[in-house]
Amino acid sequence: MDNLVEIQDVTFGYNERPILKGINLTARRGQVIAIMGSSGCGKTTLLRLIGGQIKPNSGSVHVAGQNVGELDTAGLYELRRKMGMLFQFGALFTDMSVFDNIAFQMREHTRLPEEIIRDLVLMKLHAVGLRGAADLMPSELSGGMARRVALARSIALEPSLVMYDEPFAGLDPISLGVIGNLIRRLTDTLGLTSIVVTHDVQESLKIVDYVYFVSAGVIEAEGTPEEIRRSGLPFVHQFVHGEPDGPVPFHYPARSYAEDLRLGS
Amino acid sequence: MIAPLRLVARLGRRTLQAVARIGLATRFFFATLLHSGTAFRRFGLIIREIYSAGVLSLIIILVSGLFVGMVLGLQGFETLQTYGSESALGVLVALSLVRELGPVVAALLFASRAGSAITAEIGLMKATEQLAAMEMMAVDPVARVVAPRFWAGVLSMPLLAALFSAMGIFGGYLVGVVLIGVDEGSFWSQMQAQVDFEEDILNGVIKSVVFGVAITAIALFEGYDAPPTAEGVSRATTRTVVTSSLVILALDFVLTAFMFRGVS
Numbered sequence: 249m250d251n252l253v254e255i256q257d258v259t260f261g262y263n264e265r266p267i268l269k270g271i272n273l274t275a276r277r278g279q280v281i282a283i284m285g286s287s288g289c290g291k292t293t294l295l296r297l298i299g300g301q302i303k304p305n306s307g308s309v310h311v312a313g314q315n316v317g318e319l320d321t322a323g324l325y326e327l328r329r330k331m332g333m334l335f336q337f338g339a340l341f342t343d344m345s346v347f348d349n350i351a352f353q354m355r356e357h358t359r360l361p362e363e364i365i366r367d368l369v370l371m372k373l374h375a376v377g378l379r380g381a382a383d384l385m386p387s388e389l390s391g392g393m394a395r396r397v398a399l400a401r402s403i404a405l406e407p408s409l410v411m412y413d414e415p416f417a418g419l420d421p422i423s424l425g426v427i428g429n430l431i432r433r434l435t436d437t438l439g440l441t442s443i444v445v446t447h448d449v450q451e452s453l454k455i456v457d458y459v460y461f462v463s464a465g466v467i468e469a470e471g472t473p474e475e476i477r478r479s480g481l482p483f484v485h486q487f488v489h490g491e492p493d494g495p496v497p498f499h500y501p502a503r504s505y506a507e508d509l510r511l512g513s
Numbered sequence: 514m515i516a517p518l519r520l521v522a523r524l525g526r527r528t529l530q531a532v533a534r535i536g537l538a539t540r541f542f543f544a545t546l547l548h549s550g551t552a553f554r555r556f557g558l559i560i561r562e563i564y565s566a567g568v569l570s571l572i573i574i575l576v577s578g579l580f581v582g583m584v585l586g587l588q589g590f591e592t593l594q595t596y597g598s599e600s601a602l603g604v605l606v607a608l609s610l611v612r613e614l615g616p617v618v619a620a621l622l623f624a625s626r627a628g629s630a631i632t633a634e635i636g637l638m639k640a641t642e643q644l645a646a647m648e649m650m651a652v653d654p655v656a657r658v659v660a661p662r663f664w665a666g667v668l669s670m671p672l673l674a675a676l677f678s679a680m681g682i683f684g685g686y687l688v689g690v691v692l693i694g695v696d697e698g699s700f701w702s703q704m705q706a707q708v709d710f711e712e713d714i715l716n717g718v719i720k721s722v723v724f725g726v727a728i729t730a731i732a733l734f735e736g737y738d739a740p741p742t743a744e745g746v747s748r749a750t751t752r753t754v755v756t757s758s759l760v761i762l763a764l765d766f767v768l769t770a771f772m773f774r775g776v777s
Binding site: 299301324325326328329331333335336337339340341342352353356357 | 638642647653657
């Protein structure tokens, strides 16, 4: 089977407020795909659907051939052992050292002896260039370092799918490039499939194989980075070139300006 | 909608919300009990939490116990002297402490020292997505984070209350015997004769266990249920202290009514 993740016609919303409307999306094994869109368009919700933290109102989410929405808790936890997730600000356990953060899943899910765990943890840390930081606490790390530790933690049990929630948010240009390269390199060397949710166009177009553009709960456009760069669609053009006004308006919907200022009454 | 009707509607909504929250808290409590297996299999997890909830509360418990006992010594002597029965000072101090003040005051201190810390910690773990991260790693946060803290609180509370009472009796001794000069022999011997193990000490222990369950359950639920914002966590922390203090006092009345009915 070539597709690790298949999302078919998924609709999701809280109460009457729809967040996602009829989403179709696939991630092939070995690919890095990006889900892009402006803040609050439902990108993170998509990740939570794939991870089974929420269930779709209609449609289906398949991961590795299993329908995520229909799994019971045990099945879901079993499936999640094959998933890694990098949270927006790392979500490192603040009461544990960097080492213990990465060893956490190994200690919880395996019966590996401590010496082997130690070697594995140091290897993961080495992969993200932070072997020397093993004994630091998360509060002693910079934003970029914390993100790298979290990245090492998300691949701790060698998952087949890794999801990244805004991995570039709030990073300096150097860290940005480092994280981008790591995502690409780890995907290729470990044979992962990566789904990156981001609004950082330039950085992610450099590293991904395929892009989905989400706006107001629907997929507005999709394609390879090259196709996206050349896209004539007004929304994609506005997004890729960072124009303040366009199909995505600058102003939040409101009454007319004149009316609000009580002019002419 | 006319004004009085709106008032009724709001009252109804508030009531429904409150009832729903109690329901949620009860489910959470049973989920904690149900997922306690891991905590007991890996007792180290509980020990770690006993350190942060219990051991770190020791200073405030011991110092408060000492002062409460010293005040009891002074006040008790004043009153007993009027009836010429200063020799009963030891009994008065000991009974007040093991029956009431030990469990209740230690629980109030525990709620504000450890309960608030638990709520803030869990609330912040939630706000920084640490709990979500744990779920995504296929580790149940109720089993790994909540249950160990719960049992640590339940085990710490009676020990802290006992230490509070012991310190208090020592404080009463300092003031009564050392400072004022009540006869040392009658201070201790009357205490020994009058304080009953089952009626007094055991009932005090039962009280503090119940308080421990209540405080920790409230603190954990408030943290777990806190909106993941700075304001949400700070409100949840306040609510933990207020709610558990009220619950302690209410429970104390109920328990006392059952335990010491007809005890001379």
